[in-house]
Amino acid sequence: MGFMDEMGSLVGQSGEMGDRAKVAGGLMEALGQHPGGIQGVIDSFRQNGMEQHVNAWGSGEQQTATPEQVQQGLGGTGLIERTAQNAGVSPEVVQMAMATILPMVIRHFAPGGQVAPQGEGQFGGMAQQLLSRFL
Structure with missing residues (x-):
């Protein structure tokens, strides 16, 4: 299953967006503004013992x-709060949804825990496709 299929599966069968789908869209938007993008997230996890x-x-x-x-x-990065604001849900909902979404994003855009040089560029295009599905 490809990344877009995995993320698309977060939408409920009725076609309505569930919290995870909202968070996925909010995360894609927030990551586009996050210092260092995906690499910044990975660096934060590493600096925080993860x-x-x-x-x-x-x-x-x-x-x-x-x-x-x-x-x-992600403590101290503001990414959880920005994602919550973008998605229109609470930070607690974001944390729960990111428990599924973030590993997916890292697996697809940072295989082996390192963002490939083209990974950030691919991410931007995928983020736009994903946002267009959810928003």
């Missing part, structure tokens, strides 16, 4: 995180 998780997500070994791991990894 390097083993980033490496596991990048290799596909670990498919999800916990909301607590998301909070620890």
